[in-house]
Amino acid sequence: MTISVLCPSQQGWEVKRARLGLVECVNRDLLQPYPVFHEKPGKDCQDWDLQKCDYVAHIKFTVLLMPDGSDRIISHPFQELQPTKIIDDPEIKSWLALGT
Numbered sequence: 809m810t811i812s813v814l815c816p817s818q819q820g821w822e823v824k825r826a827r828l829g830l831v832e833c834v835n836r837d838l839l840q841p842y843p844v845f846h847e848k849p850g851k852d853c854q855d856w857d858l859q860k861c862d863y864v865a866h867i868k869f870t871v872l873l874m875p876d877g878s879d880r881i882i883s884h885p886f887q888e889l890q891p892t893k894i895i896d897d898p899e900i901k902s903w904l905a906l907g908t
């Protein structure tokens with residue numbers, strides 16, 4: 809998360825308050841940095857042959873946890889991709905269904 813998300817006007821006192829708020833959130837384990845994802849070593853996608861490449865997706869959004877429930881405040885529209893392969897194994901399908 810950047811300071812510009814918390815205080816877009818970039819006024820000095822707002823930036824200081826935002827930084828203080830970030831420190832408090834990190835100290836209380838309420839805010840965590842995004843992990844870095846990368847492709848597997850040895851994969852060469854420089855030739856633009858997308859069939860050989862592995863895709864890595866990382867979806868980010870900001871949620872406010874309020875007493876009456878959660879509220880997503882910053883997000884991007886979700887673009888659903890259609891898979892090129894079908895999973896036939898019922899056990900794997902049941903595990904994947906847990907994530908929805």
